[in-house]
Amino acid sequence: MMNNSVLVIGGGIAGIASALELANSNRQVYLIEREATVGGQAASFCCKATEVCTKCSVCLVPQKVKEVKTHPKISILTNSIASEVSGKAGNFQVEVWQKPQYILPERCIACGICFDICPTQPKAIYLPSPEAVPYSYVINESQCLRLKGQECNLCQEICPTDAINFERKPERQELSVGTIIVATGFDVFDAREIGPLGYGRYPNVLTGLDLEKTFSYEGSLRLPSNGKEPHNIAFIQCVGSRNESHCYCSQVCCKYAMRFARLIKYQNPDCQVTIFYIDLQTAGKGFAEFYEECREAIRFIRGVPVEISETCYGELEVKFENILEGKVGRESFDSVVLSVGMAPRKDSWDLARILRINLSDDGFFDTKEPFNPIETNVDGIFLAGACQGAKDIPDSIAHGTSAAERAMEVLVRCK
Amino acid sequence: MIIAERKPLEEIKSMLSGYKKILLVGCRTCVTICWAGGEKEVGILSSQLKLASSGEGNELSILEATVERQCEKEMVIEELRDKVQEVEAILSMGCGVGVQTIAEIFEEKPVFPALNTTFIGMPEAEGVWVEKCGTCGDCMLYWTGGICPVVRCAKGLLNGPCGGTRKGGKCEIDPEKDCAWVLIYRRLEKQGRLDLMRKYYEPKNYRAVKRPGRVEAATA
Amino acid sequence: MNREDNKIVAFCCEHSAYQVADKAGRMRLHYPDNVRIIRVPCAGRVDVQHILKAFEKGAAGVLVMGCQEGACQHLTGNTRAKKRVKYAEDLLKEVGIDGGRVKMVNLAPDMAQRFIREVKEMAEKIEGEMRR
């Protein structure tokens, strides 16, 4: 029996791109997402435009998420993972395991009454983000008194649409699909792994992800230590990329570092911005002009620092090999941003076991042959987005769309 | 086609001072195409006039209408016949011909022009129009390879470029403008009709063209 | 409709500015409540006539809010809107309404803070005008 539907594991931008293409070709798509909201990491990124758009394509994400949310052919299952997979191309049986839905997204109207009444600080019941899809409240199990065993039913009683029910159990669901697209995305490299750079110890050492959040919520950068505007900020490239354990270029850090540097310089022109780099990745459509602009606005130093320490005035002193003068340089900045790269997801190992697909030596999912970034060693299972290798947003969309095309070939062939 | 441009608001307001109820008339042909007097511009000018009058505290009520072609008596009469009775004055957004046609038909009511009729021309780019014909009544385009020096040469010379043509064939008076006679030379050269440059053209007898011009078809 | 009214009409492009207004509301970021948001498919849909009619009907300020330049889904929508707002500003100066009461704002769907700042700026400009 030929099944015409597709399972997409992972609701990030690549998974969404695949789901949309297949759904628009009149195929039923089951989009399962481990977190409570669809959109993946890219949904929380901020726009980095100064006067003119800098082509970071972050604004493509809300647009595609909106399409996915309202598409009749796509059924979204949040808080779900694929626990068992059997069968072969054209006819896979997938068992989907869903975390207990204490709050039903379809019933929650996000009125916020439960948020006001919840006694915990910080609140155990909250909205993941203002543009969350599905737009529904979620419960933080570690924070909620009821889930820690105490007697507290305040939110369950007050909810006007009785969307909250603490008795709900995890659910199992059996799906039979024609093909599977894996779009589980990436983990941001945890900068704490490089001790000397002092991330986590010094408040003013930030990562690219922190900047995304600050600009998304505050719209401008204030120093975490004293709330003042930065006057002297440095970006350090290739943190967690192009080294022994991550033998690849994450492709995104040079670009987002330059866009943030240009944005910070645009917002406070007297702030001096420096970028320490190994090789500046400036290739890409429409990036040449922006790179010329950055060349005047930003100071580029070749050579990546190895150690950051705090001076007595609370400034950060960076020790780096000043290659031009051929000696060890020391410079102090009031803030340092580590351009963290993309690392493979730590839990991709067990999904690989379930789907019986191989992992490459970098830790991403492996493909059947080089120059074929989509097909895995199992026929009918395809890769989309950063789970196969570091990619920026447009490349993930292109990769997701081409995974959809390969899946369509299987569906058309097996009919 | 006829190209026109809207008069500054100050001038229009001074014309309308003292009138409480006016008829604002647009035209759907040439002035629509050159974005000067079409139905959209009627709406814009009417809003502006209302804002100006309410700003100065005197009220001004405006009746709006748009005629298919203001230079056709039947169309003007059919569209404006009843509306004219209710107003004290008419502000026409047609070209000069439109203003005068309305004035001839409704002689008892004053008719004011809201546009300056500038020239006969063509769109050079979207939203940009440029003059091409000066209606001199004695067309010499045969001799000049289809480029009219009367209009496109700043000095209107009829016999070859003046001495001041700049490098790159630009006009002496306006460095951005091409010298008409350089263009004429190049085109005739391309067509192999350079001998026409030798023709001596007597000065045009502008008195010969009786103003106002009148054309009567043989079968009229 | 007399002049004391302080309504601000904001033509918001549904791809960016309208979503920013939603985000500001969801983050409970409060802004002056004399703003009236009209949803348009693209900033390029707003014409000079709409802006002038808004003032004619008593609006004290008009904001045309579209996508960032270079990121318009219809490529030229926001640049055309910018030209029309400039033209509308000149027409309003002729009429005696100046002091930046009509403004083009470029926003991306996540710039809630910038939306709030632009609205507050316009409201203060109108308050200042009103008191004089």
Add this chain to the structure above:
Amino acid sequence: MQVRIGIFLCDCGESLKNIDFSRIRGDLQRLEDIAFVDISHNLCLEEGVKAMTSRILAENINRVVIGACSPELCEHSFSRLLKGLRLNPSLLSLANIREQCSWAHEGDVTGKALELMRMAVNKARFLQPVEKKDIPVNKEVLVVGGGFSGMRSALELSRLGLRTTLVERESVSGGKLGEFESFHGIETTPEEMLSSTRKAVKENADIKVLTSAEVTRVEGQVGDFTASIGRGEEKVSQSFGAIIFATGYMTKILPQDFQLKPDVNIISQRKLVEMLQAPGKLERRPGTIGFVLDVSDENSRLPILSTLNNALAVKERLGSEVYVFCKSLKVDSEGVEKLYREARERGVVFLKFEEKPRISKEDGRVKVEARDVLLGEEVTLLCDSLVAEEKVLPPEGTEALSSLLNIGTDSAGFYQDENVHLYPVASERKGIFFVGGCKGDLDFTRTLADISSATMSIYKLLSPEKVIVEVEKVKVEPEKCRACLTCVRVCPHGAIQMVRVDTEKEVAKIYDLACDGCGICAAICPAKAIRFEGYADEQILAEVEAIGESL
């Protein structure tokens, strides 16, 4: 037909405390043409929907106004509900009284909520129904450019059951893969890839190949393009549903960038590939080979890809010394970092410069002088042959074809405007796609992903053979149109063309399938001849009107 408006208000589970709904209901009921005003707690859930359905069926209303949360959340389900009740979904007018009213301000906002509702009611009065219709689309696809990407796209399209016509300017299809001697770690050489693809295309019945042919004219819109293809003197005109551009790119060494004296012989990657393929023919094996990059173009990935692959091939085949001069290595493609490390292990020396290297001739060999940043001192290198980096340029005829089709190019002259909404393969006109090198940045894996994306977008568009489209949502009224061509020039999606109507008059016509619903034409039309249903002038001005009538 008399307007009868039904109004629904949603108080979101009575959580919108700063709005007095009963006062709003009282005020709205006094307006004319209002059939009823209902207050509900949850219009987005089944019970709310059930109540609304029975209410609409009970009263025969022809306009629905709903004051609820943001249209981004509820517009879709409300229009689906209307469609279910055989009411045209475009007769729906929404007011956002939650995110943009109750949540956005402190204190009582009943006044503002009422005004937002009056705006929605005023707009509702002018709403007109918009019908939907199936438009047949042609399933044939035209692929322009017979290089590797063109052939590959044609093959993938045929695997999905779509017939293609491949138009190639040269006499034989092949394209640019000749830049690479081999892909390191892959047995099949680019030559074999090309020949196997060419064979597959020849055997495929769905693909019609027209060599030494050129597209001279293209008319029509997506779903029904008519392309006339010139082949020698015979002209063929055929209609297609979609077009893929795979015209590739052109590489040229720009001597002026290298400040070269004429006698210095530097070779191109292609010449190096020929040397590698026929080492026997060389009079003597080159002892040292130099590569120079990042001189004329710092933003292209092609030079580093071909340099790394060819350098490794040189090491294996010729075993000569290899030096690479570059400013910043573009390693942001898949697997290139590993290739770079492999090259270093194999003894390829990478030298990084800030100022451009000076190249001159010295006793029959090429001398390169540059200040290496890593060593911090001057370096001079004498090499037998120097491979110079070529600037990647758009192929000739790009301006001609793009103006013919009125599509934009980017700042470097390549196809596809730099607007992110067009990435990865779309153009601003629906139904026209770009693939591979003709878009600018070039790298093999990204090109393969582009090819499949374009194939999928076309399959999605053409496979159902008909497309449901809103008929005349944006409409030109023929009698008002002055044929001034402003809208034709202004439309960013090229969706408007002039047509001859029955009265022999030429007027503008908006093609519903190609129109993307932005309204730029409706705003700029000097004769007010274009009406955009849902955002028509009278509807927007009605909303503005409601703002004026304060409480």
